[in-house]
Amino acid sequence: MKSSRDRTWSVGEVAQRFDLPTNVLRHWESVGLLTPARDSADRRRYARADIVRVAAIQRNKDAGMTLDQIAVLLDAGAPERHAVLQAHLDDLDRRMEQMRISREMTEHSYNCKAHDIGACPGFQRHVSDLMGAFE
Structure with a gap:
């Protein structure tokens, strides 16, 4: 069997x-x-x-x-196994950081009492790193 x-x-x-x-x-x-x-x-x-x-x-x-x-x-x-795996680990770390920021932004939005979420300074802090060229 x-x-x-x-x-x-x-x-x-x-x-x-x-x-x-x-x-x-x-x-x-x-x-x-x-x-x-x-x-x-x-x-x-x-x-x-x-x-x-x-x-x-x-x-x-x-x-x-x-x-x-x-x-x-x-x-x-x-032969390129470690390089490929390191690149993937780096990508995972980058995406996890983006997800962490997105989660914080979503949580802020969920709890924020502001009428216009885009005008809320707390909300804007979550996207300020992407807006640097516009400052």
Whole structure:
């Protein structure tokens, strides 16, 4: 009897579990991100290691990585791996700071009693860094 670690899944099962169209999985395969085994009828069969890769691809796409960057991430032997990963970390830090400022601005707007939020000095502080050229 096969253990659950030996189980495989069809492209449809994987797509459904990850809420992806099957053509996305096929595309990821065509660009070399996935290499599922084939059964005797030439149907894709995804093993646990393939599922881990699908999850990693999806997580990193959600975080803003391109498929080219993800390919480097998944290739431990890629000479540019550390440079690509550092660039992504820098981008994440930049976007997280932008989100922090946006959250503070939204929270201020939510609580502000000013009739015209754009005229509120507290609100304007959240965009002052973008308005420098207009000062």
